Amino acid sequence: MRTIVKTLPVLLLAAALHGAVRAQDSPVPEAVAPGVWMVQGQSALGSAANRNFISNAGFVVTDDGVVVIDALGSPALAEELLAQIRRVTPLPVRHVILTHYHADHIYGLQTFKAAGATVIAHRAAGEYLNSETAVQRLKASREELFPWIDENTRLVPADRWIDGPTTLTLGGMEFRLQPVGPSHTPEDLVVYVPALRTLFAGDLVFRGRVPFVGQADSGHWITALDTLLGYDIAVAVPGHGPASTSARADLELTRDYLVHLRRTMGEAARNMEPFEEAYARTDWSRFDKLPLFKAANRINAYNTYLLMEHEAQ
Ligand SMILES: [Zn+2]
Numbered sequence: 001m002r003t004i005v006k007t008l009p010v011l012l013l014a015a016a017l018h019g020a021v022r023a024q025d026s027p028v029p030e031a032v033a034p035g036v037w038m039v040q041g042q043s044a045l046g047s048a049a050n051r052n053f054i055s056n057a058g059f060v061v062t063d064d065g066v067v068v069i070d071a072l073g074s075p076a077l078a079e080e081l082l083a084q085i086r087r088v089t090p091l092p093v094r095h096v097i098l099t100h101y102h103a104d105h106i107y108g109l110q111t112f113k114a115a116g117a118t119v120i121a122h123r124a125a126g127e128y129l130n131s132e133t134a135v136q137r138l139k140a141s142r143e144e145l146f147p148w149i150d151e152n153t154r155l156v157p158a159d160r161w162i163d164g165p166t167t168l169t170l171g172g173m174e175f176r177l178q179p180v181g182p183s184h185t186p187e188d189l190v191v192y193v194p195a196l197r198t199l200f201a202g203d204l205v206f207r208g209r210v211p212f213v214g215q216a217d218s219g220h221w222i223t224a225l226d227t228l229l230g231y232d233i234a235v236a237v238p239g240h241g242p243a244s245t246s247a248r249a250d251l252e253l254t255r256d257y258l259v260h261l262r263r264t265m266g267e268a269a270r271n272m273e274p275f276e277e278a279y280a281r282t283d284w285s286r287f288d289k290l291p292l293f294k295a296a297n298r299i300n301a302y303n304t305y306l307l308m309e310h311e312a313q
Helices: 002-017 075-088 109-114 125-129 132-144 218-228 247-270 275-281 293-312
Strands: 030-033 036-039 057-062 065-069 093-097 118-122 160-162 166-170 173-179 189-193 198-202 235-238
Touching: 030 235, 036 075, 036 235, 057 075, 057 173, 065 075, 065 166, 075 109, 093 109, 093 166, 109 118, 125 132, 218 247, 218 293, 235 247, 247 275, 247 293, 275 293
Parallel strands: 065 093, 093 118, 118 160, 198 235
Antiparallel strands: 030 036, 036 057, 057 065, 166 173, 173 189, 189 198
């Protein structure tokens, strides 16, 4: 705890000198709770220009070492994050916990592995890791994200696969690893630190905006959000975007949007009403002022329509 108290004002000052720019070119830690830090990736697609710095990572300093949540999108970024952690504490990184195995959250893993950290993730990621999709994705990244992703970048499996809710204790600090998939991915995991009322939510919660639903399992996703609503959360660190001190409102908004999609598109699919007609007559007024509504809502509705058709069979 002493280390934290000493360095916190310095780093806060550093953040202030950076003009309080939240999303950075380089991972610069921002304190979000005592001993809890995050770096915030850019709101963009991964590119060589941004070094695939498009996702967040967090770390928690305990009396016996550091726990990192997510590994960033390239080994170079992970090196920088590691250097930043060393400015905060001389203690080693003991564990890296992954919220899910999407490229932008895991390409930095080999750096933490080399530094001696244990990688922990949900077992359901194994299927993806061993899939042709993962291999092809890495191959494409070696071109699109070169030189940040190159022949030396590899997919790193977890050292410890968890199957269910798991409590990890380090330096007297309890970390609750809660599987919440299949939602955004089969292996979704959130990390809750009760002593600090802090939640690392991965890509399950979107703040003040319409989420990209993609091929997600929205039924399970809603169940997962309801589970998280049972937590006492002061600060939530999402997989993308700034930290939130209004976690309950964020969780409710994401959940209510998914519920609305499933209810309206489910009814249309069951009645075999064509998608276009159903979409046009649906009342979107609760969500249509939100950021990304125009970019995401129609495709979200269409994907949900297909999903509900499938579920109805
Ligand atoms: Zn993500």
